Amino acid sequence: MSEINSSLSLANPHPANYNGTQKLGLALIAIGVLSLALAWVGIGKDQALYFFIAMLAGLMGGGLIYFYGTYGKLPAGIKNNRVFFSSIASRGALGWMLGIILTGFYISLYFFPKYLNGLISLFDPLSQLVRGKDSDQWFVYGTFYTIAVLVMGIKFMMKYRHNRYQLIRTSSVTFFQLILAWTLPIIMENLYNYGPYLSYFWPLDYDAIFPGSLSYVLKSGKLGQFVVVWGLIMTFVATPILTYFFGKRWYCSWVCGCGGLAETAGDPFRHLSDKSLRAWKIERWLIHSVLAFIIILTVLLLVDNAATGKVLGDAAGKSLAKTYSFLIGSIFAGVIGTGFYPILGNRAWCRFGCPMAAYMGIIQRFKSRFRITTNGAQCISCGNCSTYCEMGIDVRWYAQRGQNIVRASCVGCGICSAVCPRGVLKLETGPENAQRTGIQLDSHGLIPLEAVKILD
Amino acid sequence: MHIVIIGNGISGITAARTLRKHSDHEITVISGETDHFFSRTALMYIYMGHMRYQETKPYEDWFWSKNRINLKKAWVKQIDTDNNHILFSDDSGMHYDRLLIASGSKSNKFGWPGQDLDGVQGLYSFQDLEAMERTTKHGISRAVIVGGGLIGIEMAEMLHSRHYPVTLLVREQSYWNNVLPAQESAMITRHIREHGFDLRLGVELKEILDDGTGKVKGVVTSEGETIDCQLVGLTAGVSPNIEFVKSSKIVCGRGIIVNQFQQTNINGVYAAGDCAQMETPPADRRPIEQVWYTGKIQGETAALNILGRPTAYNPGYWYNSAKFLDIEYQTYGMVLPVLREGEEAFYWEDANGKRSIHLVWRKQDRRFIGINNFGIRLRHTTFNHWLKQQATVDEVLRDIRAAAFDPEFFKPFEKELISAWNIQFPDHQIQLNNKRSLRARIFHS
The missing domain is CATH 3.50.50.60 (FAD/NAD(P)-binding domain)
Incomplete structure (x- = not known):
């Protein structure tokens, strides 16, 4: 309320009380940031390796030491003290500045990579080592992304170390980013000159089955054929089955790279999602429009290709595809989706834009065993669940009525259940319509009339 | 008919929502505390920075006008039950046809020297x-x-x-x-x-x-x-916040005296929640109950009676929950600090001292009476069912997995609990039901 914290820390800040470990971590982070800044403006080009090591050790080592100093010595438990006093995590001046910096980075990355030249050369030594060629903007981005998921993932696990669901889930999402989205593509590129991401599928990987990509991929022989078949099986067979049994969380908060970043680096911003009914209405229109757009676009392109350009004409098809790629692939998913973490929360893309999430959301809403159940009438309406829902679901609305939560957008991160002080919420995947005995509150969260003794 | 509710806490608001659900009467909710209903239980989280005031409001601000529930911000000074009139601290007034008092509690002070100092x-x-x-x-x-x-x-x-x-x-x-x-x-x-x-x-x-x-x-x-x-x-502790009622003809003890229909001695005047004192409380219940859910049930009960649907206050079996720093606590049924005559108990605590279960049952027929669980979440509806069915403690333990409510992958407690039991009570060996295979855990967790 009265207290605003101007610290840059995303981890339980209190500047007056930094301990020795935290100070050491901060010093190393400062060295990392300095190396990065110098390299970006072109200083140290000849010693790229040293600058790179200083940057990496500073950011990763310093970060981990800092987080250990922050959480390691506290008793395990929920660590949300001062979240709303933090300027950087609560849309204060620092939050807006960070938003602008991140947005600027994404705009440079997608549209003006030359401004990243200094950074790109900083990554040359690593790129030479693992790929045998110079770095480019996408290598820089992928590596940064993976480092962020790793370091912030470990931070998340320290923060929630009392919660095994969070530990296992975060290990999973970090593993998939590090192995399937970073290491494996590099290895395959070295071996086959083609480095596919096996953890992204159509429609999130929107051009995966565009005629152009298909013909390109199939050119790379058996591996290409495998990737196409793998992608089709994942999209049309595995996704419905897994979503039926586990809900969309099997992907969104356990596998997906976008989700991985949101769950780790984005965790300090989860409470910024908009919980209003209005936001929910916008969400439903927007995300399903994107899904419709990509389905129609893909079908049109495939039909057009089969009819050798007689339906759309090559130019029209290409320009439609470009429009999608620009508006959705770059602006929505990247610039807004991640750049606006400190403003819209960490799941703006997943909630409002991702067509894969929309597709699984429909299954989850209408045909899935996954739901969040409410523990009888234990809810005290405190609002922690809604506040910390990154998808902007007003969880309390259901919990205080004793209703199960079955929502298309829920990514099953499990934080509502973790922050509940009364043990009310549980992510469940038992058989559909499992009847539980005891009180069932009516739709208004009240004891149903017939359950109350009525006297004449 | 104009129904006036004093207090916008959980009792008053539940009453207002119940009234609106079942009727078209004019409803006014009065509070001097805040403009809108917020969750009192979350006050601590505002100070700690987990939430702001706006996050503690269970309904968005448009909810009230949409449901035609008038909100008035004022402190009530006096109630004139002869003329169905209430008087506010600014000396303005309001007429009512039915009145519900749900004014909550105030903190106890026991006459300590200096208790009214600033700070x-x-x-x-x-x-x-x-x-x-x-x-x-x-x-x-x-x-x-x-x-x-x-x-x-x-x-x-x-x-x-x-x-x-x-x-x-x-x-x-x-x-x-x-x-x-x-x-x-x-x-x-x-x-x-x-x-x-x-x-x-x-x-x-x-x-x-x-x-x-x-x-x-x-x-x-x-x-x-x-x-x-x-x-x-x-x-x-806290006690009923009823200073403004005391000058009226409404009979008060420590709280406003009500019967099981939440009615006071005055026709058309009701009380619910922390401020109400039950003339004859239900079994195992105190006359003044100051917990969230009893406030909710009393608010609903009062509303139904106001609408002419005679309904007795029926809170069901005792239950409660709380959180002590990092340790969650739930209780179902009655576990008293000292065992009552004819009761027997079993206590199990995890080696790290952060999880425990305490069971109480009746010796003569082994009927289950209550459970305290710390650091472990258990299912309310399952225990309600067992209490209703008068299950024995052995049945409860045997089926305890059905009541488990901890998040997925949490360290199970059931086996340790049962082996501790079997050591302590060799004559009442328990075999756990529902052994969960890996397959079952994945597909029917």
Whole structure:
């Protein structure tokens, strides 16, 4: 309320009380940031390796030491003290500045990579080592992304170390980013000159089955054929089955790279999602429009290709595809989706834009065993669940009525259940319509009339 | 018909929503505390920075006009039941056809010297939260909390979150042992100390000291020690907030006396929630109940009676929950601090001292009476079912997996619990039901 914290820390800040470990971590982070800044403006080009090591050790080592100093010595438990006093995590001046910096980075990355030249050369030594060629903007981005998921993932696990669901889930999402989205593509590129991401599928990987990509991929022989078949099986067979049994969380908060970043680096911003009914209405229109757009676009392109350009004409098809790629692939998913973490929360893309999430959301809403159940009438309406829902679901609305939560957008991160002080919420995947005995509150969260003794 | 509700807490608001659901009467909710309904249970989280005031409001602000529930911000001064009229502190008034009083509680003060000084407070209302912000605005060197209950530990946790040292003065020899059995009380006592609180057991407050300007400068304890502090939290319970009712013809005891239909002695006037005192409380229930869900049920019960649907207050089996710093607590049925005649108990505690289960049953027929669970979540509906079915403690233990409510992958407690039981009661060996295979755990967890 009265207290605003101007610290840059995303981890339980209190500047007056930094301990020795935290100070050491901060010093190393400062060295990392300095190396990065110098390299970006072109200083140290000849010693790229040293600058790179200083940057990496500073950011990763310093970060981990800092987080250990922050959480390691506290008793395990929920660590949300001062979240709303933090300027950087609560849309204060620092939050807006960070938003602008991140947005600027994404705009440079997608549209003006030359401004990243200094950074790109900083990554040359690593790129030479693992790929045998110079770095480019996408290598820089992928590596940064993976480092962020790793370091912030470990931070998340320290923060929630009392919660095994969070530990296992975060290990999973970090593993998939590090192995399937970073290491494996590099290895395959070295071996086959083609480095596919096996953890992204159509429609999130929107051009995966565009005629152009298909013909390109199939050119790379058996591996290409495998990737196409793998992608089709994942999209049309595995996704419905897994979503039926586990809900969309099997992907969104356990596998997906976008989700991985949101769950780790984005965790300090989860409470910024908009919980209003209005936001929910916008969400439903927007995300399903994107899904419709990509389905129609893909079908049109495939039909057009089969009819050798007689339906759309090559130019029209290409320009439609470009429009999608620009508006959705770059602006929505990247610039807004991640750049606006400190403003819209960490799941703006997943909630409002991702067509894969929309597709699984429909299954989850209408045909899935996954739901969040409410523990009888234990809810005290405190609002922690809604506040910390990154998808902007007003969880309390259901919990205080004793209703199960079955929502298309829920990514099953499990934080509502973790922050509940009364043990009310549980992510469940038992058989559909499992009847539980005891009180069932009516739709208004009240004891149903017939359950109350009525006297004449 | 104009139905007026005094108080926008959980009782008043539940009543208003029930009335709107079943009728088209004009409804007005009066509160001087806040413009809108907020969750009182979340006050601590505002101070700790987990939420802001707006996050504690269970309904968006448009909800009230959309449901045609008038909100009036005012303090009620007097009620004139002869003329169906209430008077506000600014001397304006309002007519009612039916009146529901749901004015909640206020913090107890037991006549300690200095108890009205600036910096002395309880934690119940939004104004209490504001006072706490005012007192700690420029930092304090220490706070002293008096009273060892749920609000005491909440206040201590709040101040601790801002890194203010806290001393807790607790009259009892172990934390909250007037409610918890000795084992659980010892666990919580340990946990409080582990968090770095200065917990003084068996120590009472004697006097609060004035710094000469009307502000707190310290306390004197029953041991004669002076502790310097700038904030004193009085958390020795709450009592009905009914000062404004006392000049009326409505009969009051400690609270407003109501029958099982939430009716007062005056026709058309009802009371619900913390401020109401049941003339004849249901079995195992106190006359004044100050928990969230009883407020909810009483609000609903009052509304139904106002609408002419005679409905008796029926809270069902006792249950409750709380959180002590990092340890969650739930209870179903009756587990009293000391066993009653004819009762038997079993206590199990995890090796790390952060999880425990305490079962109580009737010796003669082994009927299950109640359970306390710390650090483990159990399912309300399942226990309600067992209490209703008069299950035996052996049946409860055998099927305990059906009641497990911990998140997926949490360390199971069931086997350890049962093997401890089997060692202690070799004549009543238990075999766990529902052994969950890996397949079952994945597909039917």
